[in-house]
Amino acid sequence: MSTHKSASSAVPDSPLPSPKTSKCNASAGDIDAAPQPNSPSRRSKRLKSDIPEASNQPQANGDAVEPKSERPQTSRTRVKKEVEEESEFLISIKAKKNGAVKQEEPEVVTAKATKKRKTKEERETEVMPLRPRTQGLRMFVGAHVSAAKGVFNAVNNTTHIGGNAFALFLKSQRKWDNPPLQDDHRDQFRQSCSEQKYNAAKHVLPHGSYLVNLAQEDKAKAKQAYNSFLDDLQRCEALGINLYNFHPGSAGQTTLPSALTRLAKALTNALAATSTVTPVLETMCGQGTTIGGSLTEFRDIIAQIPKEHHSRVGICIDTCHSHAAGYDLVTPAGFKAFLKEFDEVIGLQFLRALHLNDSKTPRGSHRDLHANIGTGFLGLRAFHNIMNEPTFEDMPMILETPIDRPVSDTSKPPTTDTSSATAAHEACASEDSESDLSDPEQPPKKKQTKGKPKKPTARVIADPSVWANEISLLESLIGMDPESPEFRSLEAKLADEGKEMREKHQEQHDRKVETEEKKKKKALEKGQKSLVDMMKGSSAAKGKKKTADS
Ligand SMILES: [Zn+2]
Ligand SMILES: [Zn+2]
Structure with missing residues (x-):
């Protein structure tokens, strides 16, 4: 998903480091x-x-x-x-x-x-909760929190930010080999959920590994992906979690239809091998050969899964991804049209969860860059639509927004551990980290050195109070009149905060579009030229041949 990120590092049951961490x-x-x-x-x-x-x-x-x-x-x-x-x-x-x-x-x-x-x-x-949880709401907002050192820590981390739902990684999301879920972790997770009153079956939405591509063509790699996927689903069942979010994967060098078929088959096998958990496919930004940019792809996947399993197949709308894929979630009319299309193409009964992220890049950019709520191209109005949509009641709504902030520490040169600080956070949640895989334009910090030399990035620390504030903000939108001065001023304030960022990315986007158009034009001209050459060449060859023959 996106670039750098979050606070949590997900290596819950496995203390071993992921490549980044x-x-x-x-x-x-x-x-x-x-x-x-x-x-x-x-x-x-x-x-x-x-x-x-x-x-x-x-x-x-x-x-x-x-x-x-x-x-x-x-x-x-x-x-x-x-x-x-x-x-x-x-x-x-x-x-x-x-x-x-x-x-x-x-x-x-x-x-x-x-x-x-x-x-x-x-x-x-x-140590102290940043805000109290709001009880009795129709909407269940939380964030993708850290599960470092044990899945049960995600529960405490959620209470800390006043969330009513949460996401977590069940094991390291960046490596294949992970120790099994420990019994005591499982018990502690269940106990913490019960004590802190989280409904694990409904409001907890683990996020799958970035390595897993169930549409993988290579047999051995597909097997590896499937095993890891199934292992996660089994962990969910052990933990009493009924929803499991994952990326549909990518077609790679193969055709999209063949990739969808491989994905549907793997999913069917996993459904047959489990009994209570619902795998939830996440909408994506449609970059490259990534599956899940268009809603029709989900329809085509589900169509290849036997009906008996349909009650256990879900979709999660990632607002940033669907916006980047080209859908209008901003205007009330566009949002309604999007939901209508979702219902007609897939069926709203499949919608099980949301990832709430604003977008640093314009609609249709096919880039996966999460922004803080209200500061991006979606803007606060989009989230007002969402927080007041009855369809989303009782679903987990998960923030994957950036929470890193610079650390002011002059005691050592920033270069040395910048990346380690970032890496630590990257292990976690926000889709900014996901972008490492899905958005080659936004490589992980580590790789950012390629190209022109970058000046040392500021050291950063994950600040969960950002999520606490965003949860408060989102909850306050429930029932708020979007024409009220209160909403207008909130909207304007956040839009202003993100103004520079949006301008920067708009510029980048425009340049990219321009370059692509130039390339296309060039390719077209080249194609025409080579066609002409080919024709010339073939007639010349014919002429030659004639001569030779004669
Ligand atoms: Zn997401
Ligand atoms: Zn994701």
């Missing part, structure tokens, strides 16, 4: 160079260094990780795992002793240390 491991690496077993935080450092490198075992609980005496060699993988465990520790520690945290900071000198410091900062802000 491994960078932050590097940053954590220094930490175990000087482990000290005293203060809680020190202890956690020590734990890091004590985790056996080979261990693939999930370590969700701080207390599950018993400090060992030997200190194995450093490896990025191990370090990352350790960092995650450490931060888990820090949650409880911080909650109890805020002061102690500060004391440790001097120890943190290196790049790795930076990651640690960031984590602390994050943790500090996470």
Whole structure:
């Protein structure tokens, strides 16, 4: 989905780093160079260094990780795992002793240390809920929160931002091998949902792995994708979750119809192998050979799934994606027309969830860049349409908006750990991270070095208060008169905040369109020229042949 992102890092049950997050491991690496077993935080450092490198075992609980005496060699993988465990520790520690945290900071000198410091900062802000949950609403708004160190953490992270729904990754979304869901994580997730009054069956919408492409043509890769997909569905069933959002995938070098058929077959097999969970296909921005830009593609997929399974097939509208794919969700009339088309082409009974994201790029751009609510090309009016649409009542509505903010820290040069900070957040949620896969124009930070040299990006930290505020904003739109001064001023204020960003992307978009048109024109001219040449050539050859023959 989009570019950088979110706060959460999803490596819930698997402490092993995803490719991106491994960078932050590097940053954590220094930490175990000087482990000290005293203060809680020190202890956690020590734990890091004590985790056996080979261990693939999930370590969700701080207390599950018993400090060992030997200190194995450093490896990025191990370090990352350790960092995650450490931060888990820090949650409880911080909650109890805020002061102690500060004391440790001097120890943190290196790049790795930076990651640690960031984590602390994050943790500090996470101790108290940022806003209370609103009870009794028809609409269930939340965000794609972090499930780092255990799926149950997503529940706490949602309470923290006052969400009434949430998304999470059930395992690392960027690697194939993941440890199984631990029984204690499962139990804790169910217990937390029940204690904190979240209906896991209805309002929790996990997000599938970015690696999985069920439309994959290659047999071995398709098998790998299917296994990972089915494993996620089984995790859902173990957790009491009935909805599971995933990307339809891409046709690659094959034809779209053949890709849709492979996807439908895989989905049918997965449905037959499960009993309660509903796989939910996400609408996409229609970039390249990605499946899911047009609503008709969902119709064609569902048509190839046996009817007996239809009650367990769902669609999730991602507002940014469908807007980028060309649908009008902004004007009330356009929005109504979109829903009507959805109903006629697919059937509204298949609609099960929404991803609420504004878009940095214009409608029809086929680019996947999430913007904060009200600041993008969708604007607040689009979200007013959504928050007042009876069809969406009781569905999970998930924010995947950017929440990174720059960290002001001059103690070290920003270059070193910029990417690790970003990478850590990328492991998480917003579709900005998804864009790594779906939008080659918006590569992950890591890859952004190609092309012209970029100046060091500012270091960033995930700030969940952005989501807390967006949830409040969205909930306030329920029943609000869009002609009222209250709405008008909110709308104008947010539009103003995003003005520069929209202008920048509009310009980029216009340039791209212009370039494409030029290219097309050139190709056309070239085609005509070569056609002429070919004809000339063939007549010349004929002439030659005649001569030779004669
Ligand atoms: Zn999405
Ligand atoms: Zn997505």
